[in-house]
Each structure stands twice: as C-alpha cells, then as structure tokens.
Amino acid sequence: xxxxxxxxxxxxxxxxxxxxxxxxxxxxxxxxxxxxxxxxxxxxxxxxxxxxxxxxxxxxxxxxxxxxxxxxxxxxxxxxxxxxxxxxxxxxxxxxxxxxxxxxxxxxxxxxxxxxxxxxxxxxxxxxxxxxxxxxxxxxxxxxxxxxxxxxxxxxxxxxxxxxxxxxxxxxxxxxxxxxxxxxxxxxxxxxxxxxxxxxxxxxxxxxxxxxxxxxxxxxxxxxxxxx
Amino acid sequence: xxxxxxxxxxxxxxxxxxxxxxxxxxxxxxxxxxxxxxxxxxxxxxxxxxxxxxxxxxxxxxxxxxxxxxxxxxxxxxxxxxxxxxxxxxxxxxxxxxxxxxxxxxxxxxxxxxxxxxxx
Numbered sequence: 001x002x003x004x005x006x007x008x009x010x011x012x013x014x015x016x017x018x019x020x021x022x023x024x025x026x027x028x029x030x031x032x033x034x035x036x037x038x039x040x041x042x043x044x045x046x047x048x049x050x051x052x053x054x055x056x057x058x059x060x061x062x063x064x065x066x067x068x069x070x071x072x073x074x075x076x077x078x079x080x081x082x083x084x085x086x087x088x089x090x091x092x093x094x095x096x097x098x099x100x101x102x103x104x105x106x107x108x109x110x111x112x113x114x115x116x117x118x119x120x121x122x123x124x125x126x127x128x129x130x131x132x133x134x135x136x137x138x139x140x141x142x143x144x145x146x147x148x149x150x151x152x153x154x155x156x157x158x159x160x161x162x163x164x165x166x167x168x169x170x171x172x173x174x175x176x177x178x179x180x181x182x183x184x185x186x187x188x189x190x191x192x193x194x195x196x197x198x199x200x201x202x203x204x205x206x207x208x209x210x211x212x213x214x215x216x217x218x219x220x221x222x223x224x225x226x227x228x
Numbered sequence: 229x230x231x232x233x234x235x236x237x238x239x240x241x242x243x244x245x246x247x248x249x250x251x252x253x254x255x256x257x258x259x260x261x262x263x264x265x266x267x268x269x270x271x272x273x274x275x276x277x278x279x280x281x282x283x284x285x286x287x288x289x290x291x292x293x294x295x296x297x298x299x300x301x302x303x304x305x306x307x308x309x310x311x312x313x314x315x316x317x318x319x320x321x322x323x324x325x326x327x328x329x330x331x332x333x334x335x336x337x338x339x340x341x342x343x344x345x346x347x348x
Contacts, residue, residue, distance in 0.1 A: 072253055137336075163303065166310030166325055170318050177318075189314060198312045 019114035019179045025057045026181070030065040030084040032058070032091050039097035048109070051098065055106035058088035059188065060180055067184055108191050114179075115193055119172045127164040127205055131212040134160055139220070157213055161205040168194050168201055229292075232334050233284025236295065239327045240278030246320045247271050266313060270324075273298075273305045277328075296335050303328035 025033045034054065040047040062085035070077040089103045134156055172194045177185050194201040251267045280298040283291035306324030309316060 074253075159304070162307045162311060163325060163329070166307035166314075166321070169310050169314040170321055170325075173314060173318060195314055202311055 019111045019118070021056060021060060021180050022053065023181055026060055026064065028061075028064045028068045030061060030087070032061070032088055034095065037095050042098065042102060048106075051092070051096065051102065051106040052109040052111075054092045054096070055089070055103055055109070056180075058085055058092060058103075059107055060182065061088065063184070063186055063188070064182065071184070110191070110193060115172075118175050119168070119194065123164065123168040123171055124204075124208055126167070127160070127208050128212050130164060131157075131160055131209040132216060135213045135216045153213055153217065157206065157210045161202060161209045164205045164209065165198070165202040168205070169198070229284055229288035229338065232295075232331060233281045233288065233291075235281070235327070236284060236298075236331060237278050237281030239323060240274050240276070240281055243274035243320060243324060244271060244278060246317065247274060250316065262313075263315070266309065269305060270309065270316070273302045277302050292335055292339070296332065299328040299331040299335070303332070 027033070036050065040051055042048055042051065062081045065084045066077040066081035069080060089100060092098070092103050093100050135153075138152060138156055169192075172192045173185060173189050176188060176192050177183050180188065189195050247267050247270045251264070276298045280291065280295040284295055302324060306321055306328075310321045310325060314321065
C-alpha cells in the first residue's frame with residue numbers, strides 16, 4: 001500500500017513537471033515572446049506541440065494582463081483579456097503560417113498522458129479505496145433482508161460516485177492551476193477534460209465504484225459459503 | 229458533539245459569507261439566472277449547516293437527526309456543484325464536501341457507541 005502511494009505520488013509529480021507552462025514566457029504586459037519563428041507543419045507531432053504551447057502561453061498572458069488590472073470586475077476585464085488574446089493569436093497565426101482555426105483548436109489541445117497520470121489514475125484509485133472503505137463500514141450495520149441491503153449499497157454507490165466526481169473536478173482544476181502556475185485559471189477550467197465532460201466523469205466513477213462494491217460483496221459471499 | 233457543533237456553525241457561516249461575496253462579485257458582471265439559483269441553493273444549505281451547528285451547541289443530544297440530514301444535504305449539494313458547475317472557489321467546494329463527510333463519520337461513530345452502551 002505504501003509502495004503504491006509512493007508510486008502514485010511520483011507519477012503525479014513527474015506528470016506535473018512535464019506538463020508545466022514555460023514560466024519565462026509569461027508576463028503581465030500582453031507582450032509576446034517566442035524563440036522560434038517560421039512555418040509549422042501540423043502533420044508533425046513536435047510542431048503541433050509547439051503550437052499547443054504557444055496557444056497556452058497566449059491564453060495565460062491574456063488572463064494575467066486582465067487579472068492585474070480588473071480581476072474582480074469581469075465586465076471590465078473580459079474585453080481587455082479578449083483583445084490581448086486575439087492580438088496574440090493573430091501574431092501566432094502570422095508567425096507560424098497557420099490559420100486562426102488551428103490556433104483556436106490548439107488552445108483546447110491536451111497533453112493526455114499528463115491528464116491520465118496526474119488526474120484520472122489517482123482519482124480512480126482513490127475512488128476504489130473510498131468504495132472499499134465505505135462498503136466495509138456498511139457491512140457492519142447492514143440489515144439481513146437482501147432488498148434493504150441492495151438498496152443501501154445502491155445509495156452508497158451513487159453517493160460515493162457523486163462525491164468522487166466532485167473531488168475529481170477540484171483535483172483536476174488544482175492540477176491545471178499548478179501547470180499554469182496561476183491560481184486563477186478562469187475560463188481555462190472548461191478545457192480540462194473532466195470539467196468539459198462532467199457526465200462522462202460521473203458515469204466512469206459510477207461504474208468503478210459499483211464494480212468495486214459488487215466485487216467486495218461477491219467475495220464476502222464466497223468466503224461465507226466456504227466457511228459453511 | 230459541542231466541538232462538532234462549533235465547527236459546523238463556523239463552516240456554515242464561512243460558506244454563507246463566501247456565497248454572498250461571490251454573488252456580489254458575479255452580479256456586478258451580469259450573472260446568469262442559473263448561477264443565481266445555484267448561489268441561492270448553496271445559501272440555503274449553508275444556512276442549514278450553520279443552524280445545525282447552533283442546534284448541536286444548544287442541545288447536543290437532541291439535534292443529531294437534524295445535523296445528520298443537514299450534513300447529507302450539504303454533501304450532495306456541494307458534490308453536485310463541484311461535479312457539474314465547478315465555478316465556486318476550490319477551497320469552498322472542498323470544505324463543502326470534506327466537512328459533511330467528517331460530520332457524518334463523527335455522528336455515526338457516536339451513534340454506534342451509544343448503541344453499544346445501551347446494549348450493555
């Protein structure tokens with residue numbers, strides 16, 4: 001168990017360090033910095049990754065440009081952020097010979113291995129642990145009538161799945177915040193996969209928790225039969 | 229139970245304060261109707277949590293049922309909010325999920341201890 005926790009912590013740390021934004025390119029003056037110019041070939045993975053990083057930096061620079069001026073006044077901040085981002089996206093498109101649609105797509109692109117290692121796997125593992133713990137607690141107070149036991153397990157599965165789906169969103173946004181090195185991720189939250197697809201996140205948790213609880217119940221039944 | 233009551237009143241008060249400040253801030257930017265409804269819902273469950281904390285402080289033994297129901301309502305509300313509309317502050321959502329779990333755990337443990345004492 002201790003080895004598993006250590007391995008999980010190391011994989012999260014490695015994933016976070018790989019997926020972080022280039023802090024040297026971030027500023028609050030809406031100033032564009034890039035060491036590379038020239039056209040990008042979007043059929044090449046390295047060029048797609050460069051465009052993704054450019055789009056992420058442009059998004060973040062725009063956000064900080066607005067935050068430093070009108071952070072608590074969205075009505076004043078949004079036009080400022082929009083204008084800064086738009087100028088930067090145009091600059092990226094002109095510098096790298098790509099279209100605005102390519103840049104817009106790149107703002108939503110993800111480093112999937114980082115999301116999987118830093119968010120999905122740890123939260124699914126936590127869901128399994130939470131389901132096992134809650135199922136064990138339920139067995140202590142469970143009633144003997146099978147219908148009532150089934151109903152209690154059903155309620156437990158729904159509740160744990162819902163709580164874990166909520167915690168997944170919080171964790172995913174925290175990870176995004178660390179990767180951007182900014183606690184105010186604002187609209188960037190809706191690019192995070194679990195936030196963009198909340199129903200899928202909840203359904204996955206529901207399946208994982210239900211399977212865990214069912215497997216535990218079945219194992220207990222088998223043990224009880226073998227003892228008899 | 230009094231310590232739990234004090235914590236519940238504190239957390240409920242903090243959540244209520246947070247939702248009032250957040251509504252004021254978003255309201256200045258022209259918030260949506262759904263956002264206002266969600267803020268209202270969070271306001272109601274935060275008030276309930278605050279009230280259950282006060283009830284636990286005043287009548288530790290008699291308010292357990294109310295506190296349990298409130299903790300469940302707060303847990304479901306904040307978990308739903310975090311899962312589908314994660315727009316509130318992360319600290320507020322985390323507190324709104326973790327605290328009711330702790331509260332339910334403490335109440336269940338106390339219930340089990342009471343039942344064991346009654347059996348003896």
